[in-house]
Amino acid sequence: MVADPISVLIVEDHQVTLDGLKLGLSREPDLLVIGTATNSDEGLALAKQLRPDIILLDLHLPGSAGPKSAIQAFCSVPGSRVIVFSGESRLAFIQIVLRMGASGYLLKSENVGKVAETIRQIMSGKKAIISDELQVGETKVTKSEQEVLKMMARGMKYQDIADLRQTSPATVRKQCELLLLKLGLNSREELIAWAVQNGYGNLELEP
Template sequence: MSPARVMVVDDHPVVRDGVALLLRNEPALVVVGSAESGRAALERAAALRPDLVLLDLRLPDMLAPEVVSGLRAAVPAARVVVFTAHGDHHGVQAALDAGAHGALLKDAAVTDLVAALRRVLRGERVCDPRMVRDEDASRSAVARSGLTRREYEVLRLAAQGRTNPEIAETTGLARNTVKTYLQSALHKLGARNRVEAIGKASEAGLL
């Protein structure tokens, strides 16, 4: 069998080089390329044809859920694994909700990393056990924001890169209703537009 093709997406060269070094002696996995941003990842993915993408949770230009959605569209067969130093970040769950196949911490030992990636390639969904979503913290963050459940749901889908018509289809709401919820969420977050609202929601631990 030919080795699985791995693409590393991280804005830190030391991480990109480090993963390549870690996997160098693993015959079942080969790093075929990397990207330093979300947009670069989406541009290069089709040409690199990775079987697996290791994706940093915090990129300078895009939120991880947006990149996950874009990668799922660009290379549907690829498995996407979030790779992060922040195990308790709500962005992990948002990335999983957007279609990521797993989430691993960057401090994983090489044997653990390789074993986890092999499991993902076999079709399993793998998350580091230390990445426990704190439901109470998530609920309290939403409560502090003043967002209703529907406003939060619409905003979370917007953060995944969904358009208003797509959000309407997913939630079963009318398009005008989606627009109303989104405008209300923007107002409550003190944001001027969708991008700013997503940024503020991410900072507040909502995404």
């Protein structure tokens, strides 16, 4: 018994990239490219009409909407999950893209194999998948993030951490989001586990 293929809509204004993606993905037996568009308006209309499982979306698209509102619009298409595909590698922007509801963020330097793999992972329920290259690793964790990790490893809640650090829970949450990106993790639980495994639970908290 063969499952239905995963339907994919590609919205990308660079023709070469679009053609390459389409060709590459169509070689995967479990994926089916059901439509393509080269601007956000056209793409959004198609998405609403076709309701694809996955929308592969370029970050900067021609069209009436700016990238922020475009992503918001695509993310609110019922039944579709969005993977943003872009050359933009600055974490602050990726953070907000994921916060707006995108399920994945891939750099344009990735090969088609990675794109296909990411599509499958997302369909199996994983969230916030980003390119490996963006996971800068532990060396780029700042001192204040280390402090947060220590507190996380002790099982402290955002509110408690915020109180101790004289900041707000929202700021702590954003710091954790950035940590997830940097470390290539997917959830708060994974972050706590990572912190404990990497020895943050054994360290003394600075007063």
